[in-house]
Amino acid sequence: MTWHLDYHTPTRGLTFACDQVLYTETSNYQKIEIVQSQDFGKVMLLDGVLMVTEKDEFVYHEMLSLPSLNTHPNPRKVLIIGGGDCGTLSRVLSHPGVEHVIQVEIDEMVSRVARLHFPQLCMAADDPRAELIFGDGIAFVKDQVEAYDVILIDSTDPVGPAEGLFRKAFFGDCLKALKSDGILCLQSESPWIENLRDVIHIVNEDLKSLFEVVMPYTAAIQTYQAGLWMFQMASRKYHPLSYQALTRAQYCPVPCKYYNAELHMAAFSLPGFVFA
């Protein structure tokens, strides 16, 4: 048995026992590892950083996708940037109104490895409504015009290949790629880690300069930095706390283990320190 240490800062981290390393390979973009852990089942690490666990992947994937899918009255066409493990895709396709999902993941090897080790997530990729593109999401979005109801940014941390996904220029391209009533939602790191809280603030300002409605929200993800995670929903028209959105959350057709109608509302109530 070995212990993996997932650094949250250079001087703190989550450490957990692993029975074995199931896979390790370096792609063109990053080192990809799958380990079998005692507490979290299989875990995918990218460049040594925990990305997905069998045990609690549902929190991140439900909370990235469902608040937006229920805020939009009719999300038919969805774009996912990143999301190579297909956990977000699987929730989006569980929404019966969705007709077409394009997923643009930069690292094909992530999806190939996920297919083997997280098959419960990757079945979604076989859905005829899913279209998987392996390439640069930033370049892809530049060419899209008024095409999507919802865009979800399912990225790694803002270093290396994902850095550009936290930039204002990219958010502007997403705005252009959305239909006039479209919704953009992205993961935006942990408010407990100081330099990540700076990321949250910058992303929030950038989104507010582009979108009419910008609503940050949280989810408790035990295996991510400091256990509290943030997302930001940006919309040209719809508000996540409208009566209609809350009603749709109440009748959400996607089976969930974390998200529910009460949390759809509660997640947008932030602790004071986040934007203090």
Added chain:
Amino acid sequence: MTWHLDYHTPTRGLTFACDQVLYTETSNYQKIEIVQSQDFGKVMLLDGVLMVTEKDEFVYHEMLSLPSLNTHPNPRKVLIIGGGDCGTLSRVLSHPGVEHVIQVEIDEMVSRVARLHFPQLCMAADDPRAELIFGDGIAFVKDQVEAYDVILIDSTDPVGPAEGLFRKAFFGDCLKALKSDGILCLQSESPWIENLRDVIHIVNEDLKSLFEVVMPYTAAIQTYQAGLWMFQMASRKYHPLSYQALTRAQYCPVPCKYYNAELHMAAFSLPGFVFA
């Protein structure tokens, strides 16, 4: 520099770098250590388990005390069981309506050490409204009858000296010690850790067999097990989500860094998995 590993289960934990050990002593009840950490400032460990940090003590202490203090229309007399570091006491005494607080901590050495290393919390002990008793909280509560508006159980984990504080017999004694419209609130561990989730369920059933209103709620405490913590409020009369309670939360006179009126409401919305 050394690294402390705070075990959350035997096979996972939070690890953090410490510059030095400032204090270490064994009392009649437990080993008490104060370490200077890089990320969390001073940290108090009891039997090697993280209890209080300078950096984020505010979350636990605000969230244990203020939801109940704002749910009760006129909390004049308050009993704290445990709470030796005086962080809860400091928030209770910030509430201007409170006339008298009795705190019963079993381990006097915890309070003495806190006085030296967490003076910002322990100033509260000098307030003339505060009465500090060092002794067995379980025995103390047995002798009390209809004496308190609010009882707060600020305990360590349910092993060793704190085990009895999670028992139905103790909750029954608390019920007797409360006035007819009194409120009991206790910390009840992390829902992410399986055997602690069992504790949450048992405590919840026990409280429901005694009190009319039982409302579990959460807070994101980065340094406690898995980053998500639960509390349970049990009341003979008042509901934390009543119009009156929410109004009091809105005008809460206690300065806070985590708790606010929105969170007073949101904290009671639980992820599906907690009581699944």
